[in-house]
Amino acid sequence: MECPSLARLDRVLDADFTLFADGAGIGAYLRYAAIAADAQGSERVDYNNVYKQLLKMLADTGARAAETNSKPVVLSFMAFAKHDLGWTASLFRNKEDEALELDADLAGFYSEQDRGLVTSRSRRTADALSVLWLGLFAKFRNPGALYKSETLYSLFQRLLSRGDTSVQRQALDCVLAWREPDLVPYADNLRNLVDDKRFRDELKTFNLAVDGESINSVHRDRLLPVAFRLLHGQMVARLGKSSRKDGMKTRRMAIFNAMAGITPAELRSFVFIGLDAFDEVLAAATPKERLADELLSLSAGDATSRMDVDSDGESS
Numbered sequence: 058m059e060c061p062s063l064a065r066l067d068r069v070l071d072a073d074f075t076l077f078a079d080g081a082g083i084g085a086y087l088r089y090a091a092i093a094a095d096a097q098g099s100e101r102v103d104y105n106n107v108y109k110q111l112l113k114m115l116a117d118t119g120a121r122a123a124e125t126n127s128k129p130v131v132l133s134f135m136a137f138a139k140h141d142l143g144w145t146a147s148l149f150r151n152k153e154d155e156a157l158e159l160d161a162d163l164a165g166f167y168s169e170q171d172r173g174l175v176t177s178r179s180r181r182t183a184d185a186l187s188v189l190w191l192g193l194f195a196k197f198r199n200p201g202a203l204y205k206s207e208t209l210y211s212l213f214q215r216l217l218s219r220g221d222t223s224v225q226r227q228a229l230d231c232v233l234a235w236r237e238p239d240l241v242p243y244a245d246n247l248r249n250l251v252d253d254k255r256f257r258d259e260l261k262t263f264n265l266a267v268d269g270e271s272i273n274s275v276h277r278d279r280l281l282p283v284a285f286r287l288l289h290g291q292m293v294a295r296l297g298k299s300s301r302k303d304g305m306k307t308r309r310m311a312i313f314n315a316m317a318g319i320t321p322a323e324l325r326s327f328v329f330i331g332l333d334a335f336d337e338v339l340a341a342a343t344p345k346e347r348l349a350d351e352l353l354s355l356s357a358g359d360a361t362s363r364m365d366v367d368s369d370g371e372s373s
Contacts, residue, residue: 127203130204135205137190195231218286218289218330218333220290220295222291225291229247229251232283239278242273243272246263260312260314267319
């Protein structure tokens with residue numbers, strides 16, 4: 058028996074592919090919401106699955122056309138990030154870029170919430186869609202030429218700290234696609250930090266210390282923010298056996314040990330990553346820099362008190 062929803066999807070895609078060769082159909086292709094518009098309120102159509110399948114097909118067959126006509130693609134992705142990855146919202150506000158409010162003629166197509174098609178998505182679904190979006194961008198050959206490339210690059214960097222290894226891997230591929238001279242020599246090291254099997258060994262051999270031999274001092278300013286975001290994501294991730302309390306504690310201790318030789322300024326930048334989502338609250342209350350300093354002083358005091366306890370125990 059033929060599935061009516063699948064047949065309708067096939068007809069839309071067939072019509073779109075007639076325009077796809079020269080990129081004219083990119084805008085129509087991304088208007089996936091129109092496919093599900095008449096399915097609103099129907100339990101038989103899985104809107105999120107339609108969304109996923111369209112992204113997969115775009116990545117598999119239309120990546121080159123999507124890169125050439127990047128504006129609707131980028132705006133669609135940013136709309137998704139603003140609505141479904143709420144912790145990235147401060148990035149858009151901080152950019153003070155009128156284009157990030159989305160063009161009036163595009164907002165109706167790319168904001169599913171405004172159309173009433175999707176009221177909310179679970180974190181798992183949002184992460185799965187993030188992986189597909191990032192997989193598409195990772196296939197682009199010249200990401201620096203994309204529409205709003207600088208803002209897009211900043212968004213990719215913020216996604217490096219997501220507590221989901223699959224999202225981190227794809228975001229890292231997107232960042233490395235820029236081929237920055239300060240990152241390229243360390244591509245394998247960075248990828249190992251989001252590889253469950255190689256993570257611990259990489260922490261032992263990839264020396265982040267300022268006097269270590271693993272990192273050229275010229276590269277530190279650009280490399281460490283990327284490494285720190287990956288490590289932050291690994292600290293908050295819940296993966297398999299590591300989701301147990303003891304497993305997560307061990308992983309976090311390994312990360313802190315790996316950062317033992319970094320400078321106070323670098324450690325402060327690591328603390329800032331965990332405060333990204335609270336930019337507006339902190340701006341109205343405690344400045345970010347002051348709060349980071351207070352957290353660092355509390356950590357230092359706690360470590361000192363533990364050392365005092367240990368020394369008292371040894372002397373007795």
